[in-house]
Amino acid sequence: MKKENRIALSRADRTFDIVNYIILTIVLLLVAYPLYFIVIASVSDPVAVYAGKVRLWPVQFTLEGYRRILEYDAFFTGYRNTILYTIIGTAVNVLVTIPGAYALSRKDLAGRNTLMMMVTFTMIFNGGLIPTYLLVLQLNLYDSMWALILPAAVSAWNLIVARTFFQQTIPDELLEAALLDGCSNAQFFVRIVLPLSKSILAVMVLFYAVNHWNSYFNALIYLKSPEKYPLQLVLRNILFENSMGDMVEDASTLAAQQRMGDLIKYGVIMASSLPLLILYPFLQRYFIQGVMIGAVKG
């Protein structure tokens, strides 16, 4: 744009920008402060937190909460279980979703519209809790890790996102050329499609892994043995049932126990959410890409 054509910001536009800055700053603080508060509350003296004296900085810095969490075995078992379920679950998710989505992206696949309708319909109607629960019982999955993994093996939404990606990025000409050269579908998929699809693989791994990391409902209804509980279920017991065992028993009064309990709660919130919150800014672009591919189809 030429310099003389550039129109100076009018008074109205400046007001707009100022109001915009003010609103977004308030939004920023409304979201950031609670997150920040959890961080400082988890390392402050519980008496100060209880009395509302912790506002901007930690008061009487202490790692007591974390020390007690480190001594709590159930938390570690939960952590280990969640890592295991997340790795195996995500591997199953990706191994099923990616080849399936690729096949569904192929225009020459007979029956693909019917299959797509079959997938889409499950997004607006499902059998619900009771029949699914009885099915898991029937399959003898109750109280097994697979009850958390198999019923969630594919997400219809992620399948559609991956399919849209393949449709947009793999040109038909590439396939035709490869088939002419005597390449089979499987060879084409492994040698040509997959190397071009690293970003969708990252998107799928992230979407599915976050889901496994954060899910608790399936564990709540399908797992019976405490030693198999994932992190979120252990967290639930700490946060809501106050089952902290000997973590707080040494405190002299009930009030002191409650204060120590709160400190531990802030600590477990940090310890369980930290991996995601630390990794997320670095992986942000993949998450956003995933949402945007999904947006293309609405």
Next chain:
Amino acid sequence: MSSATMATIKQNRRAALCKKARRVLGNWQLYLFLLPTVLYFLVFRYYPMYGLQIAFRNYKASKGIWGSPWVGLKNFERFFATADFWQLLENTLAISVGNLLLSFPVPIILALLLNQMPSKRFKKIVQTVIYAPHFISTVVMVGIIFLFFSPSSGIVNHLIVALGGQPIHFTAEASMFRPLYIGSEIWQSAGWGSILYLAALASINPELHEAAVVDGASKLQRVWHIDIPGILPTVVVMFILNSGKVMAVGFEKAYLMQTSLNISTSEIIATYVYKRGLLKSQFSFSAAVGMFESVVNLVLILSVNFISRKLSDSSLF
């Protein structure tokens, strides 16, 4: 029709059939790729739909789903006749419709503001921060609510007292359940929800804005006349999608936020199904309740979709 043309038609048809067969056989590897996906949907998605007939039977564990006696609509009638029915319906709708109406506009406004933000750096910081709560699990989210809104030690009540008010026992007050539920929902998901609209805004032709600037249009005018009409189709589609979830209020959050004191507003259909079905083993009855919820949902999403297709040409299907 001459026999010659008949023969060509037959031949064409046979050729088409052959081509189709070749397409299926030639692509056998693709069907192998699809096999796990199809199996998953049949077993874990469609079989439970078939299993929904338990709602029309009187389930006896010893006889299994298929052997239990058929009772028609008795379970549904029983549910509609319970004293809980209207309360459950009201609670479910209050949370979901309230959530739809209150939280739906927030990501749109955020996206419009972010899109007009002159400083790219500041925009990036705001985005990174407001997306973050999306990654907090439901358990942790509700844990945070309980800590922050605790009557004795929560920061919210410290603030209320500092401003000269009386502390409120948020988590035990039935009237506070809905604001807490919807407010935390907005806090957690509005930022993430804005990504979609930012993508839609980014795809608006920049020449429209340049032309408007030359014509002397202010920013506000450009937001109103270019940005908003530009993202309207996305808004409509998102509204349809969200309205399909009206009855399906997330079980996880409501169940965790439930206390014996706020049960009169926090008991929704999903938590009721869980308690009656899995905790009290009334499988047939609670399957009927769950089915009622799913069917209302289906009808809702189809009708909103129908209305929007008539009114605005934007629709899902």
